[in-house]
Amino acid sequence: MVDIAFGPEPGRRPDLTDGRAAYLDMVRRKRMYGGILLALFVALMASGFILANDRNAGGFWDGLPMLTAFPSEVLSEAWATRANIPGLIAAHVPALVETLNIAAVATLLGALAAMALALLATRGLARWPRAIPFFRRSMDALRAIPEIVIALVLIFVLGGGPVPAVIAIALHTGGALGKLFSEVAENADLRPVEGLASVGASWGQRMWLGVIPQVAPNWLSYALLRFEINVRASAILGFVGSGGIGHDLKIAMQWGQGRYDEVVAIFLLLFLSIVVIDRTSDHFRNRLVKGSQA
Amino acid sequence: MTAALAPGLADTVTRRFAARRRLAFALPAAILAYLIYAAISFDIAGLAARARFDNAAILLSDFWSHKTHVTRDNRTGALTVAIEGEAKGTYAPGAAPDWVQVNGAVTTIDLGAGHIVTYDEAGARYVVPGYGILDIRPEGGKPVLTAPQPLPDWISVAENKVSVTTDAGRFSYSRSKVETFKYEPGWELFFFTLDSPFHGKGPLELAGLALWGKRVDPDRTNIGFMISDVWHNKMWRHSDVVWALFETVLMAFLGTFAAALVALPLAFLAARNFMPLGPLRFAVRRVFDFIRGVDGLIWTIVLSRAFGPGPMTGAIAIALTDSGTFGKMFSEALENIDERQVEGVRSTGANALQRARFGVFPQVTPVFLSQVLYYLESNTRSATVIGAIVGGGIGLLLTQAIQTQKDWEEVAYYMVLIVLMVMAMDSLSGWLRRRLIKGSEGGKS
Numbered sequence: 001m002v003d004i005a006f007g008p009e010p011g012r013r014p015d016l017t018d019g020r021a022a023y024l025d026m027v028r029r030k031r032m033y034g035g036i037l038l039a040l041f042v043a044l045m046a047s048g049f050i051l052a053n054d055r056n057a058g059g060f061w062d063g064l065p066m067l068t069a070f071p072s073e074v075l076s077e078a079w080a081t082r083a084n085i086p087g088l089i090a091a092h093v094p095a096l097v098e099t100l101n102i103a104a105v106a107t108l109l110g111a112l113a114a115m116a117l118a119l120l121a122t123r124g125l126a127r128w129p130r131a132i133p134f135f136r137r138s139m140d141a142l143r144a145i146p147e148i149v150i151a152l153v154l155i156f157v158l159g160g161g162p163v164p165a166v167i168a169i170a171l172h173t174g175g176a177l178g179k180l181f182s183e184v185a186e187n188a189d190l191r192p193v194e195g196l197a198s199v200g201a202s203w204g205q206r207m208w209l210g211v212i213p214q215v216a217p218n219w220l221s222y223a224l225l226r227f228e229i230n231v232r233a234s235a236i237l238g239f240v241g242s243g244g245i246g247h248d249l250k251i252a253m254q255w256g257q258g259r260y261d262e263v264v265a266i267f268l269l270l271f272l273s274i275v276v277i278d279r280t281s282d283h284f285r286n287r288l289v290k291g292s293q294a
Numbered sequence: 295m296t297a298a299l300a301p302g303l304a305d306t307v308t309r310r311f312a313a314r315r316r317l318a319f320a321l322p323a324a325i326l327a328y329l330i331y332a333a334i335s336f337d338i339a340g341l342a343a344r345a346r347f348d349n350a351a352i353l354l355s356d357f358w359s360h361k362t363h364v365t366r367d368n369r370t371g372a373l374t375v376a377i378e379g380e381a382k383g384t385y386a387p388g389a390a391p392d393w394v395q396v397n398g399a400v401t402t403i404d405l406g407a408g409h410i411v412t413y414d415e416a417g418a419r420y421v422v423p424g425y426g427i428l429d430i431r432p433e434g435g436k437p438v439l440t441a442p443q444p445l446p447d448w449i450s451v452a453e454n455k456v457s458v459t460t461d462a463g464r465f466s467y468s469r470s471k472v473e474t475f476k477y478e479p480g481w482e483l484f485f486f487t488l489d490s491p492f493h494g495k496g497p498l499e500l501a502g503l504a505l506w507g508k509r510v511d512p513d514r515t516n517i518g519f520m521i522s523d524v525w526h527n528k529m530w531r532h533s534d535v536v537w538a539l540f541e542t543v544l545m546a547f548l549g550t551f552a553a554a555l556v557a558l559p560l561a562f563l564a565a566r567n568f569m570p571l572g573p574l575r576f577a578v579r580r581v582f583d584f585i586r587g588v589d590g591l592i593w594t595i596v597l598s599r600a601f602g603p604g605p606m607t608g609a610i611a612i613a614l615t616d617s618g619t620f621g622k623m624f625s626e627a628l629e630n631i632d633e634r635q636v637e638g639v640r641s642t643g644a645n646a647l648q649r650a651r652f653g654v655f656p657q658v659t660p661v662f663l664s665q666v667l668y669y670l671e672s673n674t675r676s677a678t679v680i681g682a683i684v685g686g687g688i689g690l691l692l693t694q695a696i697q698t699q700k701d702w703e704e705v706a707y708y709m710v711l712i713v714l715m716v717m718a719m720d721s722l723s724g725w726l727r728r729r730l731i732k733g734s735e736g737g738k739s
Contacts, residue, residue: 052541053606056602063600067597101332145716246591
């Protein structure tokens with residue numbers, strides 16, 4: 001009864017006979033909590049910084065002046081041989097295409113898996129409602145495994161090349177998109193589904209004709225966003241193990257001096273393609289979400 | 295669009311239906327065509343030839359079992375029994391497990407299910423139930439095999455080496471040594487290595503020792519001794535692994551929050567309603583775009599040149615990459631605030647700082663916090679990858695373990711730990727998000 005009158009929070013009740021004092025008391029208490037939280041945060045950041053600094057090979061303060069040393073060395077050498085750069089950019093386009101292909105195939109396969117997983121894990125739509133927790137947990141597990149783990153293990157089994165990267169990124173994408181897709185599908189209007197059920201449509205038909213058309217714009221938008229992320233992931237995985245532009249970058253970096261024009265060419269290529277992809281996908285996502293009816 | 299009310303309504307509808315139907319077929323066809331192109335360009339056909347399924351078998355068996363090597367040096371006659379063949383897992387002489395019997399120069403190894411291997415002065419013998427006896431004698435330095443003919447395919451005979459693979463284990467005889475591998479389930483020496491007094495004791499016995507047993511080492515309590523033995527386990531290196539995990543989380547934590555702190559003031563400069571000066575706003579936004587466009591990979595490489603390997607480099611790489619992302623997201627959130635609240639504060643005569651503190655921050659804090667916490671979780675995952683590049687944290691341990699291509703049980707262990715770490719950070723960030731955001735909303739009402 002008291003809880004209904006004074007709100008659900010337990011603890012001391014404010015003395016409402018003196019409103020001003022009660023208010024100031026509350027403000028003071030909130031400030032104190034905020035202060036404690038802030039102090040805790042600052043302490044964590046500072047001790048974390050000191051710890052990380054200690055465990056680093058080069059310290060933060062020593063490294064700071066060196067920050068521009070490497071870029072300026074690379075750039076000055078590349079500037080001296082700038083005539084080579086257009087040719088080098090052209091030479092690395094096939095590797096870029098491979099990286100993009102890895103990302104695109106992985107996004108496609110991952111999105112297809114995510115569609116199935118999302119529909120099976122959404123309340124109200126699932127084919128087997130009892131299996132919903134199972135599908136949710138499996139999506140969590142897929143999301144939790146970093147791509148690099150799967151990629152490195154698969155490189156051992158399948159040998160190098162783009163396939164391990166595709167599988168690794170696709171698995172992660174399946175989990176990540178599955179969660180987002182399922183959140184969208186939860187808000188889908190169930191009336192079309194019921195309508196289809198009333199005329200005897202199977203589960204597949206109900207999903208394909210009743211749910212997918214409603215969620216397609218949002219799903220596509222998420223998939224495009226994921227594609228952007230996957231392009232980056234695919235470049236990184238190339239650097240760590242499999243093919244594509246990341247691999248070329250690693251080789252050029254290991255060569256070091258004398259190949260810095262190549263490093264700059266690859267940097268430029270990667271930077272430009274990421275910017276172009278981000279821009280394009282931004283544009284399409286805006287159109288998808290804000291409505292193409294306009 | 296325009297012909298919706300035209301007289302030929304049925305015509306329009308039919309035409310649109312036909313177009314839709316064409317699209318419904320064209321889209322999957324296009325996807326299929328692309329996948330076929332990708333399959334060709336990725337050389338899927340050649341994959342089967344390149345794939346090493348024996349590697350997969352090794353990997354899977356290492357994930358849940360361990361092997362013990364029983365090796366005899368054929369020149370000196372010295373016998374070693376070592377878990378995974380590592381010096382750290384070598385049994386002391388005379389302390390071999392009971393399936394290895396040593397009688398002078400004769401060693402008998404019971405692989406179970408009737409498989410018996412004997413090493414003696416004449417050579418070695420392997421009794422395989424249902425097949426017969428493999429007898430190997432060195433003649434002129436080369437192993438010569440006598441066995442029931444024809445030889446099955448699980449026995450391979452090369453000029454200098456005979457190897458046998460059965461369900462019970464592996465056996466190989468070469469000029470220099472004879473080796474037998476016995477596979478047993480479980481990760482051996484996970485808690486105590488062979489040199490620990492607690493090795494080979496059951497959980498009940500250990501609990502007894504820990505709680506009321508006599509002190510093994512009079513200088514310290516049993517439980518402290520146990521903890522120190524587990525912590526300094528040389529085989530699994532628990533202390534290094536825990537540190538590495540902590541380093542990874544530290545990278546993510548430092549990087550994410552440093553990025554948020556850097557991005558916060560800059561976001562005001564990039565928001566239309568706070569920065570009237572167009573060119574500056576434009577410049578700050580382009581800086582955000584540039585930072586985001588130059589990928590995390592490139593930043594990581596450039597930074598590791600300046601700061602050397604370690605967690606600090608990883609943290610800075612995360613901070614730099616994310617400050618671009620946060621700057622963009624924060625400035626967008628700032629542009630979408632409700633101006634009425636700010637005007638209300640302004641009407642009381644508040645200056646710009648006070649307006650920001652009481653009019654703006656209460657509105658945007660929940661948005662910012664939820665984004666930052668979401669990135670904290672996702673950066674834990676990236677910190678694993680970045681750690682592999684900059685050389686810090688669990689990512690480094692994992693790549694090292696994979697590169698040696700034999701410590702697959704450690705790979706499995708690290709994988710499990712990484713997944714658990716990411717899941718823990720996921721729930722922590724979710725919990726914090728619910729706590730803090732609900733808290734501040736509760737405070738507002």
